[in-house]
Amino acid sequence: MLAGVGGQGVLSVAAILAEAARRLGLQVRQGEVHGMSQRGGAVQATLRLSDRPIEGDLVARGGADMVLGVEPLEALRYLDYLAPAGRLVTSADPYENIPDYPPPEQVLAAVRAIPGAVLVAAGDLARRAGSGRTANVVMVGAASAFLPLPAEVVEACIGEGFAAKGERVVEANRRAFALGRAAVEGGAGA
Amino acid sequence: MLLGDEAVALAAMHAGVSGAYAYPGTPSTEILEYLVPRAAGGGFTAHWCANEKTAYEQALGMSMLGRRSLVAMKHVGLNVAMDPFVNSALVALGGGLVVAVADDPGMHSSQNEQDTRILADFARVPCLEPADQQEAYDMTREAFGLSERFAVPVVLRLVTRLCHSRAVVVPRPPRPQNAMAKTAAPQDWTLLPHNARRLWRALLDRLPEIGRAAADSAYNRFDAGDPGAPFAVLTSGIARHYLAAETAELGFRPPQLHVGMYPAPDDAIRRLADTAARLLVIEEGHPFLERRLRGVLPHGWEVRGKESGALPLDGELTPDLVRAALGLPSRPHLAAPALPLPGRPPQLCKGCPHADSYQAVRAALADFPESVVTSDIGCYTLGALPPYSAIESCVCMGASVGMAKGAADAGLRPVLAVIGDSTFLHSGVTPLMDAVAAGTPMTLLILDNGTVAMTGLQPTILPGSRLEPLLLGLGVEPEHLHVVEVQPRRPEALAGLLRAELAHPGVSVIVAVRECVELAKAGRHRGDQA
Numbered sequence: 194m195l196a197g198v199g200g201q202g203v204l205s206v207a208a209i210l211a212e213a214a215r216r217l218g219l220q221v222r223q224g225e226v227h228g229m230s231q232r233g234g235a236v237q238a239t240l241r242l243s244d245r246p247i248e249g250d251l252v253a254r255g256g257a258d259m260v261l262g263v264e265p266l267e268a269l270r271y272l273d274y275l276a277p278a279g280r281l282v283t284s285a286d287p288y289e290n291i292p293d294y295p296p297p298e299q300v301l302a303a304v305r306a307i308p309g310a311v312l313v314a315a316g317d318l319a320r321r322a323g324s325g326r327t328a329n330v331v332m333v334g335a336a337s338a339f340l341p342l343p344a345e346v347v348e349a350c351i352g353e354g355f356a357a358k359g360e361r362v363v364e365a366n367r368r369a370f371a372l373g374r375a376a377v378e379g380g381a382g383a
Numbered sequence: 384m385l386l387g388d389e390a391v392a393l394a395a396m397h398a399g400v401s402g403a404y405a406y407p408g409t410p411s412t413e414i415l416e417y418l419v420p421r422a423a424g425g426g427f428t429a430h431w432c433a434n435e436k437t438a439y440e441q442a443l444g445m446s447m448l449g450r451r452s453l454v455a456m457k458h459v460g461l462n463v464a465m466d467p468f469v470n471s472a473l474v475a476l477g478g479g480l481v482v483a484v485a486d487d488p489g490m491h492s493s494q495n496e497q498d499t500r501i502l503a504d505f506a507r508v509p510c511l512e513p514a515d516q517q518e519a520y521d522m523t524r525e526a527f528g529l530s531e532r533f534a535v536p537v538v539l540r541l542v543t544r545l546c547h548s549r550a551v552v553v554p555r556p557p558r559p560q561n562a563m564a565k566t567a568a569p570q571d572w573t574l575l576p577h578n579a580r581r582l583w584r585a586l587l588d589r590l591p592e593i594g595r596a597a598a599d600s601a602y603n604r605f606d607a608g609d610p611g612a613p614f615a616v617l618t619s620g621i622a623r624h625y626l627a628a629e630t631a632e633l634g635f636r637p638p639q640l641h642v643g644m645y646p647a648p649d650d651a652i653r654r655l656a657d658t659a660a661r662l663l664v665i666e667e668g669h670p671f672l673e674r675r676l677r678g679v680l681p682h683g684w685e686v687r688g689k690e691s692g693a694l695p696l697d698g699e700l701t702p703d704l705v706r707a708a709l710g711l712p713s714r715p716h717l718a719a720p721a722l723p724l725p726g727r728p729p730q731l732c733k734g735c736p737h738a739d740s741y742q743a744v745r746a747a748l749a750d751f752p753e754s755v756v757t758s759d760i761g762c763y764t765l766g767a768l769p770p771y772s773a774i775e776s777c778v779c780m781g782a783s784v785g786m787a788k789g790a791a792d793a794g795l796r797p798v799l800a801v802i803g804d805s806t807f808l809h810s811g812v813t814p815l816m817d818a819v820a821a822g823t824p825m826t827l828l829i830l831d832n833g834t835v836a837m838t839g840l841q842p843t844i845l846p847g848s849r850l851e852p853l854l855l856g857l858g859v860e861p862e863h864l865h866v867v868e869v870q871p872r873r874p875e876a877l878a879g880l881l882r883a884e885l886a887h888p889g890v891s892v893i894v895a896v897r898e899c900v901e902l903a904k905a906g907r908h909r910g911d912q913a
Binding site for chain 2: 198199208211212215220221222223224225226227229231232233234235239248249250251252253254255256266267269270272273274275276277279290291293294295299300303306307
């Protein structure tokens with residue numbers, strides 16, 4: 194289950210992970226939200242990967258192995274979809290475009306209270322990668338560490354996915370991916 | 384990996400489509416989005432149209448010349464195209480005509496949840512309902528053949544989850560386009576009463592054959608399940624997968640009939656009923672099959688579904704709702720956080736010209752003790768929400784204009800209608816004609832951002848520069864027609880103009896022009912796709 198705010202690139206995260214899984218021969222179903230909600234509203238996507246045929250696009254409560262947030266409040270919104278042994282992986286950067294956004298420290302505390310939750314300083318890492326706009330790809334890197342997706346396969350998908358936007362964009366996104374993955378593998382999440 | 388919409392589009396290309404037509408509407412937009420850039424290379428026509436009715440009529444003309452055509456729309460778009468749709472069931476179609484209609488259960492991006500299967504039944508035409516992206520491809524190809532075989536339009540009923548989910552689709556070898564062949568029987572296309580009576584009878588006489596085709600269709604599948612199962616299940620469309628995902632936990636395989644082609648197969652329904660006295664119907668949308676079931680079966684069967692309350696009448700099916708209807712408990716899951724989570728509704732983009740226009744509307748109306756502001760469908764509908772709270776209605780495409788006239792007729796002053804440029808061209812021109820003819824005291828504010836923004840920046844059917852001559856041609860008085868640039872963060876000029884025109888005792892029109900910020904960002908300007 195993937196969550197974020199319209200414009201943060203949630204659908205790109207889903208698309209990169211889906212393409213990597215497809216290349217590995219897995220069955221893939223990727224559900225997206227288009228239309229009105231893409232205008233700065235809550236956006237959610239589903240991604241189902243399996244070595245067996247997949248029935249349907251949606252996930253039942255308790256059926257998600259991962260909730261992946263590009264924004265922490267949005268990640269919390271889908272907490273009841275997470276299986277007890279599942280993992281919450283989210284950006285630590287609140288996106289406060291609503292007047293009643295709770296105090297950010299409370300949002301992050303609620304994330305930390307979840308066993309095994311992983312918070313990633315996605316914005317900082319994206320800027321280190323060369324562009325604040327790669328925060329979603331930082332999250333691809335962080336998530337991929339917990340998925341059966343080898344880094345080199347995901348990286349190849351990122352390279353091809355951003356190829357049309359030029360070498361600099363590709364390189365920034367590659368670095369963002371590597372930093373996101375390293376942050377989790379090294380236990381250096383925020 | 385294709386979206387369901389893209390699978391439909393690819394299948395239409397492979398089925399030898401010669402013309403594809405649509406007005407953008409979520410969740411159907413990606414069908415033409417896929418076809419438009421491929422039309423020139425593929426040797427077919429793919430056009431965005433003024434509205435769904437004009438799109439449908441263009442598809443119909445293509446069919447009259449013996450060539451295959453596709454018309455795509457969202458569910459409420461079929462209301463706009465209802466006249467040609469219902470009547471085209473009577474004419475002697477030449478080339479296959481497929482009507483791809485995307486329903487939006489759950490109203491992700493729509494104003495209602497109407498179910499297109501009911502309208503296909505109403506028009507007495509076959510309807511195919513894919514369960515996944517592969518079926519979307521396969522059924523689209525089959526739909527063209529069925530349309531030619533029975534000389535009726537064939538409806539392809541899609542739903543949001545299918546339109547906007549991606550899966551691998553395996554295509555088949557393409558088929559060439561039909562040669563042009565003008566109808567030899569113009570009397571079969573001319574619905575004068577004596578022709579229409581004959582053609583209506585001919586359609587009714589074909590219905591048993593269409594029903595047999597549906598009964599024999601591989602898309603209507605019966606599975607006897609385990610003997611002695613406590614209940615049997617009837618599914619349609621994507622509900623088949625929701626059931627399949629949960630059967631492992633049921634402990635038995637329920638007898639199942641899946642309906643993918645309508646009219647629904649009554650004999651198969653009776654056969655399903657022979658397996659169990661309790662039946663559960665799982666379908667997206669209205670309780671369409673459930674009602675059919677109640678009509679087909681004698682007393683003594685327990686039919687559960689949306690009407691019985693086993694599933695909700697509104698909203699989208701979810702795995703959790705299906706589990707509950709099957710009698711399965713929730714899977715163990717984490718508790719929702721104790722922290723209250725505020726909703727995050729969509730909002731106008733930073734720098735959106737509509738935001739400045741709404742500031743002007745609020746400032747202008749503040750001078751009047753009372754007023755009414757009707758509005759319409761597009762990004763600017765978000766002006767109903769804080770901090771703007773500037774509009775008071777959104778019903779259907781173009782309704783703002785006719786409703787403003789009615790409100791003025793009722794006696795309130797001032798009356799303001801707010802509509803986008805593309806929505807105005809879709810359905811706002813004709814009601815404005817009524818207002819001009821009657822000399823109605825109302826003001827129309829057309830927000831011209833140069834694109835169909837909400838659905839993803841499709842080109843408007845006419846550039847903004849054509850609005851002024853169009854409005855003058857309708858008879859709007861030149862001194863009460865203003866085309867003005869919306870100044871960023873400086874609403875005073877527009878507010879002053881609005882104030883003056885709201886006091887005018889006749890029709891006045893203000894076209895507020897500024898390019899959509901998303902369009903500017905994308906660098907895609909009007910005419911690029913022409």
